[in-house]
Amino acid sequence: MKKIIAGLALATVAFAGSVSAQDAPFAKEIKARQGIMVYRALNIGVLGAMAKGEAEYNAEAAQKAADALVASTKLDVSMLYVPGSSNAENPASTVKPEVFTEDVGIGAKAADFNAAAEAMQVAAGTGLDGLKAAMGALGKSCGGCHEVSRIPQN
Numbered sequence: 094m095k096k097i098i099a100g101l102a103l104a105t106v107a108f109a110g111s112v113s114a115q116d117a118p119f120a121k122e123i124k125a126r127q128g129i130m131v132y133r134a135l136n137i138g139v140l141g142a143m144a145k146g147e148a149e150y151n152a153e154a155a156q157k158a159a160d161a162l163v164a165s166t167k168l169d170v171s172m173l174y175v176p177g178s179s180n181a182e183n184p185a186s187t188v189k190p191e192v193f194t195e196d197v198g199i200g201a202k203a204a205d206f207n208a209a210a211e212a213m214q215v216a217a218g219t220g221l222d223g224l225k226a227a228m229g230a231l232g233k234s235c236g237g238c239h240e241v242s243r244i245p246q247n
Contacts, residue, residue: 119178123186126173129165136162137231140217144228156218163214166207180244187244202238209234 139158142148179190191197209230216223 117183117185119175119183120185122173122175122178123183123188126170127187129168129170129173133162133165133235136165137235140213140224140228140231143221144225150221150224152218152220155224156214159210159214159217162210166210187246189242189244192242197241199238199242202234202241206231206234206238 136158139148140155140162143150143155174188174192176193178186179188179193180186181190189197192199209227213224213227213231216227
């Protein structure tokens with residue numbers, strides 16, 4: 094337990110130092126929204142590995158990943174997506190500038206992702222076939238949002 098607490102303390106200090114070192118506009122907001130995306134990717138990766146047969150299906154792990162994914166959709170991220178926090182103002186951001194100047198349908202894309210995550214939550218622990226069936230919509234919803242809002246990464 095002491096090792097876990099010490100590790101969390103070190104991670105917190107390292108995170109705080111890395112954020113304060115950035116002087117670019119909205120560095121904290123960008124770091125926070127990227128953290129949410131990394132967390133989502135981690136959970137989707139667990140589900141995707143099972144769906145592809147790269148990892149053995151485990152109902153408990155699948156359900157835990159799907160539950161965590163849905164929990165991430167309940168966060169109010171509005172303060173993290175503010176005008177001036179795009180890639181045009183801060184190269185650490187992967188958000189396209191037009192997200193803040195044009196109607197690219199982000200609200201609808203987010204709703205699609207939320208619905209797909211909830212469908213995965215229902216299916217994930219029921220069996221591999223259910224997980225596989227829900228995976229397509231989940232992947233499509235991720236890609237749909239990235240397509241309109243995110244600068245492609247190498």
